[in-house]
Amino acid sequence: MGDMEPTTTIRSFIEDYIRKQGYTLQYFADISGVNAGTLSAIIKGTRPIAMAQLDLITKGMKLEEGHFYEIYGAECFVESAPHWRRLEPFLQRCAELDKLECIQRVIQQVTDDRSYISELFEMAEGMLERGQKKAARMLYECVAECEKYQHSERLALCQYRIFTLSLGQDQHENLRAAVHFEPYINRLDEERQLDAIKDLANTYSALRYWDKLFALADELGRKAEFIQSFTKKKVDKVNRITAYPLFVYRAYSNLLKANASEWSGKYTEALGYTQKYADIVNIADPSEEDQIYINMFIGWIEANTYLYSLMMGKKEVLPAYVAWIEQNEEELLTALVKIVEAANTYDMNIDHILLKFDSKINTILSDRALREGYNEQIKDDLHSKFLIEFAIYHFNQNRYSDGMQHLVTCLSSAIKINNHTDIIQCVALFERYRSFASKEVEITYRYLMEEVYNYYENKKSHGYIFV
Known part of the structure; x- marks a missing residue:
């Protein structure tokens, strides 16, 4: 770099600190736990600083964790071509310390060098599992940007992750996220499409787009049936891509159709779809996992049958419905909305x-x-x-x-x-x-x-x- 070298490099910080404190190199090496030879090479500039050493040195200088990350990111990854084995620990530490600007700045540079795309994607998946959602979303967006002209499944998967990470309280933002994600669904692996359609349907349900909900529910049912028709053998939980057993998607598809019909005021149709998912969950020889979902649907069948009857003006089901709610308090909010709505419609006290x-x-x-x-x-x-x-x-x-x-x-x-x-x-x-x-x-x-x-x-x- 010659004379162009900026004066505020990390090594000049370290050198100044040691001099100002009046320490010997050996003394600072003992305090920080970094070998004196390594320290000397770092200060001379003949050896790059590894992430672990940077953290030790920062602690030795009594500075807060991640103090030098901005400069480190600029020195190691922006001004020179980054190496994955140095980039990976850096991004990981930034995610842990919530230093999102550092991640943003560095991955913008990396986008030009497409060789790390699959590593970045894997890393984002790991961050998502550990709950580092904001950092994960940045990496997914970076990968999606690099892949945007490819019709790859990885691009679709990034868009799916970005969609789920985008959902929050603002209904308009949620609608934008849904509209943006929808074109990518068909590029996902067949089985993964089931979860994606389910998630998208749930979003449209919260947005009260009943026609859209119905169309997605229909697609969910068709795809689940198609997949189930060629995987006759039971797939165990470990080797399954989908989050739930296949019959759950077929049943849920009818549950969503019943919901959409109900909110559109078509209660007779809603009862019809309820009967359909009652038939689907009537399975011979269910596994332990199957039984958990069967029980959930059985609860919904009972509750929704009361609910649709009530919405049709059959006041006599109220006591039975109320008794059911007392046993299933997690459904209280949904039930109350309906009971109060029925009271307003049919002038009940x-x-x-x-x-x-x-x-x-x-x-x-x-x-x-x-x-x-x-x-x-x-x-x-x-x-x-x-x-x-x-x-x-x-x-x-x-x-x-x-x-x-x-x-x-x-x-x-x-x-x-x-x-x-x-x-x-x-x-x-x-x-x-x-x-x-x-x-x-x-x-x-x-x-x-x-x-x-x-x-x-x-x-x-x-x-x-x-x-």
Whole structure:
């Protein structure tokens, strides 16, 4: 490098530190645990610093872990062609210490050199398993960028991982992620497609795109049946690519179709699909694993049969449904949404049921911290749906101040997950019952509307267009 060498290299830092502290080389070698000969070669520049040595030296200098990573990344990987055996430990340590900018800067350089693509992909898979999601996503995006003109399965797999890692609270972002990922599904391995379609269907379900959900559910069923028709022998859990046994996808496909029919108000059809998955899970000689899923579906069959009957106006199923919920509290939120919705549709008084689940409902009402991920996405949506129906129920029972209170909670929740449909419905309800709003509710409402207004102002100034 000659005279061009920057003065702030790591080795000049080390040299300055040793001099300023008045240490001998041997003394610093003892403190840091790095051999004196190695240390001398590093300072002279005749030997590159290995990751492990860098960590020891940093500790010896009493600096925080990863202090030199930015400079190290620039020196070793940006200014010179990187070697995988040095790059790998560096990326790994950055992921552990959450130094994401360092990863970003280095992998941008590596993208030009395509020779490490498969290593980066494997590394991303490892990070994902260890829960280092943000770092993993960066590597997947890097690999996808390098592979974007290839019709490779690896590209599709990266896009699948990026899709699942992108899902969060913002419904519009989730829709963008889904639309972006969908074209890659058919490039995945046949069996892996089943999980991908299931995940995509769950996302559209949380977004309330019922037609889209139905179409994906149909595709899921067809593909699962096709794969099952040519793998007659039972595949054990270890050698299986899919997350679940094949019959589960066929049953789940009908469960999703029932869901889509139900939300579209077609309850008779929903009952028909329920019967279909009841037949599918009626398996002779199930394995232990099979039995776990069979039991889950049996629970859903019972609950959904009550639920669809209730939505058709058959009030007499309510006591049996409530008894079922008491035994299966994890289904409480879904069930409550439906019971309150039925009460609003058929003008029923369900105060006795609400009283029974009072403490659970209070937990739901406390605008629980929204969480991330798939099922969380569906739960966030249900949470929002419940709050609206609950507010309407109170209005119908002439309990206006309660209704107003629940309405602003709902509005706040809908704004958090960027759910436009619910925001609009809340505003419309608020305007209808505005004369019943207390001063306090009025203030909360104004504050929330300000938040919505600012959000759109920001979008406008950034020139964003919603997908």
